[in-house]
Amino acid sequence: MVRIPDLPGNPIPHRTDQELWLKRHVAFLCRLDNERFPGSQPVSFAAKDLDKLEAQDYWVAEKSDGVRVLLLVHTDMNTSDQMCYLIDRHNTYRELPGLFFPHHEDPRKPLRDTIVDGELVVDVDPRTKQETLRYLAFDCLVVDNQNVMSRPLDKRYGRLQKWVWEPYRKMMRDHPHMALQQPFEFKVKDVKFSYHVEDVFNIDIPQLQHGNDGLIYTCVSTPYAPGTDPNILKWKPPSENSIDFKLVLRFAPTPGKPAAPDFQTKPIFELHVWCGDDRGVPRYEFYDVMHVEDDEWESRMKMSSEQLDERIVEVHWDPELEHWRMMRFRDDKPNGNHKSVVDNIIKSIADGVEKDVLLSRSSAIRNKWKARAAAPGGGGPPPPATKAAHPLPLKPIQHALPPPPPPVRAQRPDAPRVEQRYSRLAPSPWSKVTGPAMVGGIYR
Secondary structure (H helix, E strand, O other), rough: OOOOOOOOOEEEEOOOOHOOOOOOOHHHHHOOOOOOOOOOEEOOOOOHHHHHHHHOOOOEEEOOOOEEEEEEEEEEOOOEEEEEEEEEOOOOOOOOOOOOOOOOOOOOOOOOOOEEEEEEEEEEOOOOEEEEEEEEEEEEEEEEOOOOOOHHHHHHHHHHHHHHHHHHHHHHHHHHEEEEEEEOOOEOOOOOHHHHHHHHHHHHHHHOOEEEEEEEEEEOOOOOOEEEEEEEEEEEEEOEEEEEEEEEEEEEEEEOEEEEEEEOOOOOOEEEEEEEEEOOEEEEEEEEEOOOHHHHHHHHHHHOOOOOOOOEEEEEEEEEOOOOEEEEEEEOOOOOHHHHHHHHHHHEEEEEHHHHHHHHHHHHOOOOOOOOHHHOOOOOOOOOOOOOOOOOOOOEEEEOOOOOOOOOOOOOOOOOOOOOOOOOOOOOOOOOOOOEEEOEEEEE
16 A cells, blocks of 8 residues: 655644745745645546647656655755755745755755645565655756746756755755655656656656656746646656545434434435535535445445545546445545536546557657657757757845744644544534435435
8 A cells, every 4th residue: 555654844833923024925936816725736638638738848757656745945044054844735934943944056055935746655665665755856936036837847847956946955965864854755766858758657756765646748838837737747647537526414313303414324425516615614515425345334334433424535437337436545635626627537538548548659759859859940958858959047035024933832732632533523504414315315
């Protein structure tokens, strides 16, 4: 089973001055008019996207099965003090003591404000079984106080390599004792031209020491776009496409007590789809039902004593039995997939592209790429594995925010003593014994 890492670092308490300042600062660096999570999100690969790979230059990389996080490097230019933070998809921040990035021109100075995009994974040595936490960077939004989001991918990747990774790697080579205080190993993910996807399947993925969740294709010529980006394509075999829903349990009433749920009986496992926020409150609608075998409920779910209700669950479609099956809980995600994303994933399942079809188009993709490069004014970016593009100078960001408040450590109150049970009554206007009149084709 894939090992999903816990996030390292010290959580920044919610709604404190420090968190509010950090969110404003990130929005300022990214030139955004909101303080939401600024990371980009891919769309599911469909048959029509094969034409995209022929029409435009794309890079491809394996999609790591880990936790997506942004890495914020903040340097106070008055004191030269540097602090690093992880930003997860819940838009929560964690301070990372011990992590330091030197400046690319003078390693005695700290790298200035930087935001890197990447995946946190647990690599397991196949021989020793030793686990290593690694951060695999694949893009950047801001580097050394310069916003690069408007630049194409090859320029951003070049900046990531030259200004972040290479100075850091040299520091770790010259001062190996510093590895003891690092919260994780920092690396830059290898990428390939889209027509070299066979090498990703046959070379890159077999060598992984962490789980793989398909492929990611990213358009080389487009800017970094927060939110859903149609120029980033997530490929999986159609049979492995999955969707994240919110799981809502509906229990039968206790005999003689019609308003009290009977937690011992197997409930109906409703899947609710996220429909966006209503004044900051997530809004969900009933979508379908997840199938759970009786022995799964009795031997695994009930015995776990975990909270099952109101959690985000990843499911896949079983084409033979024609129902949704659970894969795992996704506590790293604040919400399930938006209903528009769900529609696209359903189309990908129905109109998906198998591996052999993807490989069969490689020659055509390569020919179109070479034709664009040979055309007047053409010429694609250099191969990322051999020579990273050196980006042009950009105007530094002029800081206008007040200095951040001093770091505040989260106070952890003693956990209240509660009676463990198989599920819980989640805050809801609906009783656990209410719900749709018909669920799963049967009347309740």
